[in-house]
Amino acid sequence: MSITRAELIETIMYYFNEHIPFNKLVGIVVDEVSTEEVVLRFSMKPELVGNTFKGILHGGVTSTVLDVAGGLVAMINAIDRVFQSDPSLIQEKMSKIGTIDMRVDYLRPGYGNEFTARAKVIRHGKKIAVTRMELRNEQGEEIALGTATYLVG
Amino acid sequence: MSITRAELIETIMYYFNEHIPFNKLVGIVVDEVSTEEVVLRFSMKPELVGNTFKGILHGGVTSTVLDVAGGLVAMINAIDRVFQSDPSLIQEKMSKIGTIDMRVDYLRPGYGNEFTARAKVIRHGKKIAVTRMELRNEQGEEIALGTATYLVG
Amino acid sequence: MSITRAELIETIMYYFNEHIPFNKLVGIVVDEVSTEEVVLRFSMKPELVGNTFKGILHGGVTSTVLDVAGGLVAMINAIDRVFQSDPSLIQEKMSKIGTIDMRVDYLRPGYGNEFTARAKVIRHGKKIAVTRMELRNEQGEEIALGTATYLVG
Amino acid sequence: MSITRAELIETIMYYFNEHIPFNKLVGIVVDEVSTEEVVLRFSMKPELVGNTFKGILHGGVTSTVLDVAGGLVAMINAIDRVFQSDPSLIQEKMSKIGTIDMRVDYLRPGYGNEFTARAKVIRHGKKIAVTRMELRNEQGEEIALGTATYLVG
Numbered sequence: 001m002s003i004t005r006a007e008l009i010e011t012i013m014y015y016f017n018e019h020i021p022f023n024k025l026v027g028i029v030v031d032e033v034s035t036e037e038v039v040l041r042f043s044m045k046p047e048l049v050g051n052t053f054k055g056i057l058h059g060g061v062t063s064t065v066l067d068v069a070g071g072l073v074a075m076i077n078a079i080d081r082v083f084q085s086d087p088s089l090i091q092e093k094m095s096k097i098g099t100i101d102m103r104v105d106y107l108r109p110g111y112g113n114e115f116t117a118r119a120k121v122i123r124h125g126k127k128i129a130v131t132r133m134e135l136r137n138e139q140g141e142e143i144a145l146g147t148a149t150y151l152v153g
Numbered sequence: 154m155s156i157t158r159a160e161l162i163e164t165i166m167y168y169f170n171e172h173i174p175f176n177k178l179v180g181i182v183v184d185e186v187s188t189e190e191v192v193l194r195f196s197m198k199p200e201l202v203g204n205t206f207k208g209i210l211h212g213g214v215t216s217t218v219l220d221v222a223g224g225l226v227a228m229i230n231a232i233d234r235v236f237q238s239d240p241s242l243i244q245e246k247m248s249k250i251g252t253i254d255m256r257v258d259y260l261r262p263g264y265g266n267e268f269t270a271r272a273k274v275i276r277h278g279k280k281i282a283v284t285r286m287e288l289r290n291e292q293g294e295e296i297a298l299g300t301a302t303y304l305v306g
Numbered sequence: 307m308s309i310t311r312a313e314l315i316e317t318i319m320y321y322f323n324e325h326i327p328f329n330k331l332v333g334i335v336v337d338e339v340s341t342e343e344v345v346l347r348f349s350m351k352p353e354l355v356g357n358t359f360k361g362i363l364h365g366g367v368t369s370t371v372l373d374v375a376g377g378l379v380a381m382i383n384a385i386d387r388v389f390q391s392d393p394s395l396i397q398e399k400m401s402k403i404g405t406i407d408m409r410v411d412y413l414r415p416g417y418g419n420e421f422t423a424r425a426k427v428i429r430h431g432k433k434i435a436v437t438r439m440e441l442r443n444e445q446g447e448e449i450a451l452g453t454a455t456y457l458v459g
Numbered sequence: 460m461s462i463t464r465a466e467l468i469e470t471i472m473y474y475f476n477e478h479i480p481f482n483k484l485v486g487i488v489v490d491e492v493s494t495e496e497v498v499l500r501f502s503m504k505p506e507l508v509g510n511t512f513k514g515i516l517h518g519g520v521t522s523t524v525l526d527v528a529g530g531l532v533a534m535i536n537a538i539d540r541v542f543q544s545d546p547s548l549i550q551e552k553m554s555k556i557g558t559i560d561m562r563v564d565y566l567r568p569g570y571g572n573e574f575t576a577r578a579k580v581i582r583h584g585k586k587i588a589v590t591r592m593e594l595r596n597e598q599g600e601e602i603a604l605g606t607a608t609y610l611v612g
Contacts, residue, residue: 058175304433356481
């Protein structure tokens, strides 16, 4: 009796959406997940404001969401690399994932009501993964870009 | 009738502590402020957890606090540079401050109950400032380091 | 009597190719230039090797070329923004350009004979520009990616 | 019959000084080496200039030297971690070292005749090391700071 890949992905999405307290506080929802790309969404709300005069998103929300998106795609990618060969390694892989470093470029003030973060893997090794992320508002405007390195094994 | 530097600093600290919603959500308290260094503190609480198995700080909290610390010391430094010569520029200076980019290095898992972030200015120009930040727990262990570039004029 | 934009670009390309000593040492050739993108090329030669066992490019060559590409597109972009309105500002713009910070991600070992670096502007302001760069070999393989912030005014 | 640690360090310093072509081109000399810190030196010469009007160091020289310093201290640190327990792993460790990513902050124009780069390890794991580097001129002025992540196992 074993878990299918679809069930595994669903379990991970559920964990990210429901069981990571700070993700819930921000309101992050995992929208799409594949080996190469992850899409997250969240809505503006009063608690996420960083500049009350302009009503824009706090830069910490931006960096939080980019890191969550990058970490999730790095994790899915690492899991998919062992899923076929040795599913027993999945749990171990998941527990080892951690952000090593991240760069965020804040391109525009964070105006908007609905935000979408996308992350893709640009380097996938046995030990480390590098991802690139972007945050856009509902107008499609790029609010921020990121690059991050994750330990994956 | 004009504001003294001490009053100005107090006003800024009050604004950061009480009027920035996401700072309040995280529980950031501005502890010390000078031209060259800023110290922030916050306490662990359930909502800030990123890994429920290990009970450690969410990486997004770390990046949020480092960015707030860096931005605040960049702001104070920029204000102090115009305070003597032309206090009328202070408001304008403050409204222009924005993070351009930031790098965070996550050195250790975020175990701890009380966290302290320190930021200092390593480059102060008329247009941009560069700061370095660190986050430590109550044992003095370095959880993360950061470097950020801010627009200040 | 004034210089046309084409003459200005040609002059800048000539300066970068012939008059910047370290560019000549590496063998950087400016290939294409527009407001939004710059393409540089250089060939492998024994002096550029960093690992004699594997015969691969030195990481310092990679970071050098990415910075030159990013700086050049930031410069052209900044010049084009003042060219129509006030050509007398060009000289001043050019003298002020400087790299504030850069991140380089080394994705693959630098195998190859002919390398191409591309840079594009992802943020263009009056004071700062942010660019993204990539280095590929003649097989089209991505050797490295970069993101850099430049002072432009 | 085995190599002592002192002989190993000397061999590595000799290799870096004499056998890495691009290090020789720049004129990098390894000056001091320990588990925690590495010091490199190089002298200004016409080929290293990036701005002929001001006669300052090319930013690519700066990033090159910072990466070499960081990579060397990461390597020595990784070797020292296996030297006692299993010297047969040294060769393997050395061949695996590679820069994953690097951030450079250019703080001042590179004026000077003699430059010193220092690198220290701020995170040392079995798989990755993170280092911080600085470049100063003979006046002790900080020209640039860097942070880099290396694969070490």
